[in-house]
Amino acid sequence: MRSADVHRSTSETKVQISLALDGTGRSDISTGVGFFDHLLTSFAHHGLFDLTVAVEGDLDIDDHHTVEDTALMLGAAFAEAIGERAGIHRFGSAAIPMDEALATASVDVGGRPYAVIDVAFTNPSIGNFTTENFAHALEAFARTSGTTLHLTASGANSHHIAEAAIKAVARALRAAVELDDRRDGVASTKGAT
Numbered sequence: 244m245r246s247a248d249v250h251r252s253t254s255e256t257k258v259q260i261s262l263a264l265d266g267t268g269r270s271d272i273s274t275g276v277g278f279f280d281h282l283l284t285s286f287a288h289h290g291l292f293d294l295t296v297a298v299e300g301d302l303d304i305d306d307h308h309t310v311e312d313t314a315l316m317l318g319a320a321f322a323e324a325i326g327e328r329a330g331i332h333r334f335g336s337a338a339i340p341m342d343e344a345l346a347t348a349s350v351d352v353g354g355r356p357y358a359v360i361d362v363a364f365t366n367p368s369i370g371n372f373t374t375e376n377f378a379h380a381l382e383a384f385a386r387t388s389g390t391t392l393h394l395t396a397s398g399a400n401s402h403h404i405a406e407a408a409i410k411a412v413a414r415a416l417r418a419a420v421e422l423d424d425r426r427d428g429v430a431s432t433k434g435a436t
Contacts, residue, residue, distance in 0.1 A: 244263055244265050245264040245265055245324045245420075246263040246264065247319075247320040247323035248260070249316050251315070251316050253312070256298060256300040258298050259297045260294070260296050261293075261294070262292060262293070262317070262320040262321065262324055263292065264292055265291075266287075266291055266294075268287055268290070269287070270287035270288065270293070270295070271294075271295045271296070273296065274300070274310075275298065275300060276300075276370075276372050277370045277372070278369045278370040278402075279313070279372050282406070283317075285410055286409050286412070288413075290414065290416055296317070298313050300312070306371060310376040310379070310380050311376070314379075314381070315386075318385065318387030318388035318390070319387045321384075321416075322387060322389050328352065329426075331419065331421065331422060332418060332421050332423045334349075334351050335352075336348060336349040337410075337414035337418070338411065339410045341406055342400065342403050343399050343403065344397065344400060344406075345396065346362075346395065346396035346407035346410070346411040347411060348392065348394045348408070348412045348415040350392050350393075350412070350416055350419050351390065352388070352419045353389070356387075356389050356390060356391070357391045358394075359392070360382065360394050361394065363396075363397060364377070365398075365400065365404070366401040369401050369402055374401060377405055381394065390416075394411065396411070
């Protein structure tokens, strides 16, 4: 099973993550940021990733460090679980509607980190989650996971926009990391990532 256990401890956060790519969507998420927990739970469920996240962060300041460090470590877990990136589809995309919101995500997990995030929220926060941290988290994830991520999402309800977007990312990643029984080695004409 392709999996990883990662942790990070700083003066701002303590993050522990366990990830299995070939899971069933089970999750146990605790970051102290309720809506972020909701997004990570949805991410695991729709990606069919088994995911455990335990975070202690400096929420007395705000949610920034908690969200950022969790995303950085989730990306690191993905990179470790994917390994040499051989025998996978490498690319994936998904379009997800949620009521009035629509999100489209396309990914390349071939080891080239880049993020283009076009998501406009109608509110500055959802619960104790600051919406400006949404794009920042996905950029951090892309950087440490070695993923090129293009995401667009729009709508009228910030909750719907964020949820459609994370589901699209999860479904795109699920497609990209799935094993391709017709592929030997990496999906690159260079023969390397």
